Amino acid sequence: MFEARQTMASTSAGDGTPQGAAAGAATGGRGAGGGEWSWFAPPEEERVAPPSSPGARAASPPAPGPYVANPDYGRFDPGSDAVLIRRTLEEIEPISQAVTSYFYALLFVEHPRLRELFPASMDAQRDRLFRALLTAARLIDDERVLVEYLSHLGRGHRKYGTRPEHYPAVGECLIAALTRYAVRTWSEEAEAAWVRAYTAISQIMIDAAAEDERRAPAWWHAEVVSHEMRTADIAVITVRPDQPYPFLAGQYAAVETPWWPKVWRNYSLACAPRTDGLLVFHVKAVPAGWVSGALVHRARPGDVLRLGPPAGTMTVDHSRDSGLLCLGGSTGIAPIKALVEEVARYGRARPVEVFYGARSSHDLYDLDTMREMERRHPWLSVRPVVSEGPSDGLTGRLPDAVRRCGPWHAYDGYLSGPPGMIRSGVDALVGAGIPSDRIRHDSLDDLAVAGS
Numbered sequence: 001m002f003e004a005r006q007t008m009a010s011t012s013a014g015d016g017t018p019q020g021a022a023a024g025a026a027t028g029g030r031g032a033g034g035g036e037w038s039w040f041a042p043p044e045e046e047r048v049a050p051p052s053s054p055g056a057r058a059a060s061p062p063a064p065g066p067y068v069a070n071p072d073y074g075r076f077d078p079g080s081d082a083v084l085i086r087r088t089l090e091e092i093e094p095i096s097q098a099v100t101s102y103f104y105a106l107l108f109v110e111h112p113r114l115r116e117l118f119p120a121s122m123d124a125q126r127d128r129l130f131r132a133l134l135t136a137a138r139l140i141d142d143e144r145v146l147v148e149y150l151s152h153l154g155r156g157h158r159k160y161g162t163r164p165e166h167y168p169a170v171g172e173c174l175i176a177a178l179t180r181y182a183v184r185t186w187s188e189e190a191e192a193a194w195v196r197a198y199t200a201i202s203q204i205m206i207d208a209a210a211e212d213e214r215r216a217p218a219w220w221h222a223e224v225v226s227h228e229m230r231t232a233d234i235a236v237i238t239v240r241p242d243q244p245y246p247f248l249a250g251q252y253a254a255v256e257t258p259w260w261p262k263v264w265r266n267y268s269l270a271c272a273p274r275t276d277g278l279l280v281f282h283v284k285a286v287p288a289g290w291v292s293g294a295l296v297h298r299a300r301p302g303d304v305l306r307l308g309p310p311a312g313t314m315t316v317d318h319s320r321d322s323g324l325l326c327l328g329g330s331t332g333i334a335p336i337k338a339l340v341e342e343v344a345r346y347g348r349a350r351p352v353e354v355f356y357g358a359r360s361s362h363d364l365y366d367l368d369t370m371r372e373m374e375r376r377h378p379w380l381s382v383r384p385v386v387s388e389g390p391s392d393g394l395t396g397r398l399p400d401a402v403r404r405c406g407p408w409h410a411y412d413g414y415l416s417g418p419p420g421m422i423r424s425g426v427d428a429l430v431g432a433g434i435p436s437d438r439i440r441h442d443s444l445d446d447l448a449v450a451g452s
């Protein structure tokens with residue numbers, strides 16, 4: 001039923017074992033591009049040779065090029081197919097857990113070898129397929145954004161060991177699950193629309209992965225070189241990647257620890273690219289957070305992590321002169337710090353206003369460093385905001401504090417922190433006159449799992 005062009009060069013270990021298994025084992029406020037919801041493995045979403053071709057060198061972070069219509073998108077009819085697909089999705093949304101459970105059960109029974117691409121516990125995995133489908137369905141009329149989203153998804157899937165031949169298996173199990181559960185809206189036409197859409201979706205992902213494989217590894221190994229506890233549950237961790245890791249200030253990386261194989265979580269990079277190639281992460285251990293707990297309480301210098309490719313569009317647009325209004329809540333200060341370093345590095349002074357929020361003064365674990373940067377850069381202002389207890393600076397919730405200052409209409413907005421803060425922060429900035437296309441943050445769906 002499904003055909004996938006075998007365009008992705010094989011990354012198998014030679015015995016048919018997916019690469020990830022053999023080795024031992026991701027918008028800024030702009031919709032697609034920032035999120036990574038894996039179809040094959042847990043979430044968390046590039047540029048050197050794949051481990052299978054060690055000679056290739058690092059390329060630059062991708063620059064946006066002119067958009068060229070994607071031939072795979074043309075395989076289905078975004079008009080009538082989109083209507084049928086959305087109808088099915090609406091029907092199964094309330095029973096999505098049953099649909100995804102059935103889907104994975106079928107996939108692992110019919111294709112047992114695919115099980116090794118997934119982590120032992122599927123808890124965090126179950127709704128990801130459905131979220132990816134919902135996102136694809138939401139974007140289906142917008143070829144450019146959809147292709148960008150799926151390409152990002154396809155590239156991000158390389159670190160799971162996904163290969164082109166896996167896609168038809170997933171497609172068949174998906175159709176079987178929909179046939180069983182979408183009883184009201186399913187029909188021959190609906191099935192044909194889903195087959196066309198899935199074929200186009202998977203081909204776009206496969207092609208993007210193949211293209212990426214020519215210039216970037218599927219993942220990087222990175223050795224912990226320093227681990228500093230800043231509070232009882234926040235650590236600043238510096239790592240050295242085994243190959244150059246080209247990224248842009250403000251981006252994030254998926255991280256896998258040796259203690260939870262195949263469980264990936266996103267963390268923002270807390271620095272701009274450095275000459276020594278080191279990367280810094282700020283990690284808060286959250287309750288039931290497997291990866292964050294391991295990174296904060298278990299990781300030590302010498303431990304080796306795996307990193308997925310950099311992702312995210314919360315980056316500095318150097319073509320603009322406007323100031324940067326940055327809201328960093330708790331460990332959300334990490335990418336904001338990277339943005340400040342980037343503005344300093346670029347050498348063209350632009351006003352940068354940082355509001356750094358936390359529950360208590362004690363939780364402002366990076367305030368001294370931010371203050372030190374403020375002393376060095378006259379264009380930078382840092383204002384701490386504390387929501388509970390005494391404060392040397394502003395009080396209340398971060399978005400409220402920002403609302404009380406201003407005016408901000410001449411600024412571009414950057415937000416990083418808990419999803420609730422981002423939501424109300426966006427409202428505050430739009431209310432202060434910043435158009436939404438000048439506000440950047442990471443995908444809220446990604447943040448829901450980030451840091452856990």
Ligand SMILES: NC(=O)C1=CN([C@@H]2O[C@H](COP(=O)(O)OP(=O)(O)OC[C@H]3O[C@@H](n4cnc5c(N)ncnc54)[C@H](O)[C@@H]3O)[C@@H](O)[C@H]2O)C=CC1
Pocket residue numbers: 252267268284328329330331332333334335356357358359385387396397398399415416417418419420421424425441442447450451
């Ligand atoms: N790229 C990004 O967006 C990053 C996001 N994070 C996220 O930051 C979060 C840190 O969590 P915590 O330390 O528990 O934050 P927290 O609960 O201590 O809150 C931090 C700040 O956000 C404000 N805030 C929290 N909820 C709010 C709401 N509903 N409305 C308005 N303001 C709100 C608080 O007033 C405080 O100033 C994690 O969820 C993590 O995933 C962390 C790093 C990067």
